[in-house]
Amino acid sequence: MWSSRLFWKLFASYTILNFLATITFVVIVSGWQKDQVVEQIKQRLHDSAALVRSDVVGILPNRPSKDLQGHISNLGQVINTRITLIAMDGSVVADSKQRTVSDVLQMENHKDRLELVQAAKIGRGSSQRVSPTLGQPMLYVAIRVGELTAPAGLVRTAVPMTTVLSEVAAVQRLIWLVAIVVSLAVVILTWFLAARVVRPVHALTTAAERIATGEYRQELFLNNRDELDGLAKSFNRMAKQLNIRETQLRESSRRLVTVLEGMFEGVIALDDREKVVLANAAAGRLLNFDPAEASGRPLLEVTRNRAIREVLALPTGEQTQHVEVELGDDQNRVVGVNAAVLSSEHATRWILVLHDVTELRRLESLRQEFVANVSHELKTPLSSIKAYAETLLNGALTDTENNRKFVTQIDEQAERLHELILDLLSIARIESGQQAFDIGAVRLCQTAKICIAANEAAAVSKEIDLVADGSPADLEVKADEEGLRQILNNLIDNAIKYSPISSTVNVLWHVENSTAVIQVSDTGQGIAPEFLPRVFERFFRVDKARSRALGGTGLGLSIVKHLAQSFGGSVNVCSQIGIGTVFTVRLPIAEA
Ligand code: ADP
Numbered sequence: 001m002w003s004s005r006l007f008w009k010l011f012a013s014y015t016i017l018n019f020l021a022t023i024t025f026v027v028i029v030s031g032w033q034k035d036q037v038v039e040q041i042k043q044r045l046h047d048s049a050a051l052v053r054s055d056v057v058g059i060l061p062n063r064p065s066k067d068l069q070g071h072i073s074n075l076g077q078v079i080n081t082r083i084t085l086i087a088m089d090g091s092v093v094a095d096s097k098q099r100t101v102s103d104v105l106q107m108e109n110h111k112d113r114l115e116l117v118q119a120a121k122i123g124r125g126s127s128q129r130v131s132p133t134l135g136q137p138m139l140y141v142a143i144r145v146g147e148l149t150a151p152a153g154l155v156r157t158a159v160p161m162t163t164v165l166s167e168v169a170a171v172q173r174l175i176w177l178v179a180i181v182v183s184l185a186v187v188i189l190t191w192f193l194a195a196r197v198v199r200p201v202h203a204l205t206t207a208a209e210r211i212a213t214g215e216y217r218q219e220l221f222l223n224n225r226d227e228l229d230g231l232a233k234s235f236n237r238m239a240k241q242l243n244i245r246e247t248q249l250r251e252s253s254r255r256l257v258t259v260l261e262g263m264f265e266g267v268i269a270l271d272d273r274e275k276v277v278l279a280n281a282a283a284g285r286l287l288n289f290d291p292a293e294a295s296g297r298p299l300l301e302v303t304r305n306r307a308i309r310e311v312l313a314l315p316t317g318e319q320t321q322h323v324e325v326e327l328g329d330d331q332n333r334v335v336g337v338n339a340a341v342l343s344s345e346h347a348t349r350w351i352l353v354l355h356d357v358t359e360l361r362r363l364e365s366l367r368q369e370f371v372a373n374v375s376h377e378l379k380t381p382l383s384s385i386k387a388y389a390e391t392l393l394n395g396a397l398t399d400t401e402n403n404r405k406f407v408t409q410i411d412e413q414a415e416r417l418h419e420l421i422l423d424l425l426s427i428a429r430i431e432s433g434q435q436a437f438d439i440g441a442v443r444l445c446q447t448a449k450i451c452i453a454a455n456e457a458a459a460v461s462k463e464i465d466l467v468a469d470g471s472p473a474d475l476e477v478k479a480d481e482e483g484l485r486q487i488l489n490n491l492i493d494n495a496i497k498y499s500p501i502s503s504t505v506n507v508l509w510h511v512e513n514s515t516a517v518i519q520v521s522d523t524g525q526g527i528a529p530e531f532l533p534r535v536f537e538r539f540f541r542v543d544k545a546r547s548r549a550l551g552g553t554g555l556g557l558s559i560v561k562h563l564a565q566s567f568g569g570s571v572n573v574c575s576q577i578g579i580g581t582v583f584t585v586r587l588p589i590a591e592a
Contacts, residue, residue: 004198004202006198006201006202007194007195007198007202010190010194010197010198011190011191011194014190014193014194015187015190018183018186018187018190019183022179022180022182022183022186025179026175026176026179029175030172030175033168033171033172033175034168034172037164037167037168037171038139038164038168041139041159041163041164041167042126042139042141045081045126045139045140045141045157045158045159046124046141046143046157048079048081048083048157049083049141049142049143049155049156049157050143052072052075052083052085052155052157053143053145053155055071055075056068056085056145056153056155057145057146057152058152060085060087060093060145060152060153061093062087062089062091062093062153063087063093064092064093064094064101064104064105065093065094065101066101068085068093068094069094069095069098069100069101069104071094072085072094072095072096073094073096073098073099075096076096076097077096080159081096081157081158081159082095082096082097082134082138082157082158082159083095083096083155083156083157084096084097084110084155084156084157084158085153085154085155085156086110086116086142086153086154086155086156087153087154088120088151088152088153088154089109089111090109090110090111090112090116091109091110092104092107092110093153095107095133097133097134107133108132108133110156113127113140113142113156114127114129114140115127115140115141115142115156116142116154116156118142119142119143119144119154119156120144120151120154123143123144123148124141124142124143124144125141125142126139126140126141126142127139127140128140128161131158134160136160136161136162137160137161137162138158138159138160138161139158139159139160139161139164140156140157140158141156141157141158142154142155142156142157143155200228200229200232201228203220203232204220204228204231204232204235207220207235207239208235211239211242214246216239216240216242216243216246217243218239219236219239220232220235220236260278260280261280261281261282263280263282264282264355265282265353265354265355266279266280266282266283266284266285266286266287266335266352266353266354266355267279267280267282267283267351267352267353267354268280268283268294268299268351268352268354269349269350269351269352270299270312270349270350270351270352271347271349272347272349273298274298274299274300274309274312274350275296275297275298275299276294276295276296276297276298276299276302277295277349278295279291279294279295279302282354283352283354286333286335286354286356287302287303287305287308287327287335287354288329289302289303299312305325305327307323307325307326308325308335308337308352310323311323311325311337311339311352312339312350320338320339320340320341321337321338321339322336322337322338322339323336323337323339324336324337324357325337331358332358333356333358334356334357334358334361335354335355335356335357335358336354336355336356336357337352337353337354338352338353338354338355339351339352339353340352340353369539370538370539373538373539373554374424374539377420377539377553377554378417378420380548381413381414381416381417381420382413382417384409384410384413385410385413385414385417388406388407388409388410388413389410391406392406392407416551416553419551419553420553420555423553423555423556423559424555426486426555426559427538427555427558427559427562430559430562430563430566431562437479437480437483437566437567438480438481438482439478439479439480439567440478440480440481440590441476441477441478441590441591442476442477442478442479442480442481442484442590443474443475443476444470444475444476444477444484444509444516444518445468445470445473445474445475447481447484447485447488448468448470448488448507448509448518449468450485451485451488451489451492451507452466452468452492452507454489455489455492455493455496458493458496458497459496459505462496462499462500462501462502462503463501463502464496464499464501464502464503464504464505465503465504465505466492466496466504466505466507467504467505467506467507467508468506468507468508469506469507469508470507470508470509470510470518471509471510471511472511475509475511475516475589476589476590477516477518477567477587477588477589477590478567478568478587478588478589478590478591479567479569479587480566480567483563483566483567484563484567484587486559486560486563487560487563487564487571487585488507488518488520490556490557490559490560491520491560491583491585492505492507492520493556494552494556494557494583495520495521495522495524495581495583496522497550497552498522498524498525498581499522499523499524499525499580500523500524500525503522503523503524504522504523505520505521505522506519506520506521506522507519507520508521511589512586514589515569515586515587515588515589516586516587516588516589517584517585517586518584518585518586518587519582519583519584519585520582520583520585521580521581521582521583522580522581523579523580524580524581525577525578526575526576526577526578526579526580526581527542527573527575527577527581528542528577529575532573532575535557535573536557536558536560536561536571536573537558538554538555538558539553539554539555539558540554540557540558541554557571560583560585564585564586564587567587567588568587568588569585569586569587569588570585570586571583571584571585571586572584
């Protein structure tokens with residue numbers, strides 16, 4: 001309350017008004033009361049003069065006499081009033097303030113005294129002035145003795161003004177006292193009234209301040225039964241509505257944040273000055289910035305990428321723009337940017353939706369490469385077949401020396417085509433997930449032996465020793481038996497193909513971190529380090545001509561990789577030029 005300006009304003013205004021009203025009242029009443037007192041004294045003086053007149057009427061002499069002077073002196077003392085008897089010529093006949101007749105005779109002629117002139121004319125007169133006889137301010141009242149036509153003299157009564165003023169002052173003191181007491185009472189009343197008016201306003205202000213800080217759960221009860229009570233009720237309703245609105249807003253903004261943060265696509269909202277208003281985590285991940293610190297900063301500063309910024313400079317005729325931006329980072333990522341314009345009368349705002357299309361672009365180029373590779377791989381044997389067939393048709397059929405050789409070539413090329421198509425079908429099936437694997441416990445030792453037997457002939461032809469060994473000997477892996485055979489066959493086949501005559505190819509296995517580790521190693525030519533990361537790619541061959549000559553399709557290791565992954569495992573390679581190569585396949589161990 002003490003700090004309420006409204007309270008002090010109200011209180012001060014009413015108090016000043018109260019004091020002004022009191023002072024005005026006192027001034028008016030005092031003036032009126034003074035007139036009243038003077039009138040009353042005049043009336044009293046008149047009454048006294050009338051009494052004296054009744055006393056002297058008919059006997060009023062023209063000259064002072066001792067008896068009359070004594071009588072008037074006594075009378076003046078009794079009624080505490082100066083009494084003067086004056087003859088019509090202005091000479092004083094008796095005066096209560098004079099002691100002897102000679103004193104009366106020495107008094108000057110009173111003919112010109114105002115009250116006496118009036119009394120002589122109209123029978124009654126009065127005046128306030130300094131008495132030349134007594135030398136002090138006096139109030140005089142005079143009346144005529146006798147009729148206007150036959151005046152016998154004049155009677156004058158007077159009191160000193162000090163007497164009049166002291167009577168006035170006494171009454172005025174009382175007026176001031178009453179006025180001050182009433183005024184103080186009004187001040188106290190004003191205090192309580194101002195407090196009563198200000199209290200609900202204060203309560204409303206406090207409540208409004210609390211609402212501004214987000215405290216909606218409060219109710220105001222003023223119990224005033226007036227407009228302020230109505231205002232409090234409206235205020236309570238408003239607080240409730242605000243609370244509901246804020247809850248809804250919070251909920252929808254929480255939903256928006258959840259949706260944005262759960263989105264795989266990056267979203268950046270920009271204001272009309274291209275400053276970031278909002279950016280989700282995916283946008284931060286894609287463009288390498290911290291979304292929490294992006295708000296309010298220019299897009300260019302946040303993303304440090306001019307190409308993205310230039311999307312905004314595109315003509316805004318279309319409502320959405322799409323560009324693909326190469327980030328130029330170490331991963332060569334490509335980001336697709338969809339920019340939607342939110343134009344209003346005053347400003348243009350943007351929503352950028354970003355998606356990482358690196359993988360899409362990579363797959364696209366892989367597909368193109370694959371199609372080109374397949375066409376090329378098919379073209380070579382087909383061209384050979386066509387050439388041999390044409391040669392035969394053009395007469396070589398009867399060439400007994402060469403016709404058989406040509407037909408053998410056609411058979412070999414057809415076999416190559418067959419192998420290629422089988423590998424392609426196999427890889428296509430594995431990749432599409434259509435190949436149904438019968439995954440179960442497969443005894444590694446047994447499968448390895450089957451594969452070694454299958455490659456035995458090729459190994460023998462190059463005098464290569466094929467060894468299969470490992471511990472535990474009865475280790476079982478979780479895989480599809482046919483698939484595991486394909487893996488081992490491909491690796492053993494490669495090892496034999498790329499090993500020199502009279503070397504050794506080992507198929508070894510052991511357990512590491514609850515995983516079966518199968519290693520197919522040779523002591524062959526090895527693979528140069530720059531080719532190592534690519535050997536599992538489709539159609540990749542270090543030496544194309546040599547691989548073709550050896551009947552390779554360039555798909556073997558790709559099939560191995562996909563199969564191993566399909567069984568929940570992996571494959572990698574270690575190689576040194578001239579020393580040899582080790583392919584390591586990791587597969588989960590079959591549970592007992
Ligand atoms: P290919 O049918 O040509 O053997 P792969 O996919 O099986 O196709 O192998 C891809 C390439 O990896 C081969 O062309 C070869 O250059 C290289 N390679 C595979 N295995 C070995 C190995 N054991 N020693 C040396 N090079 C190998």
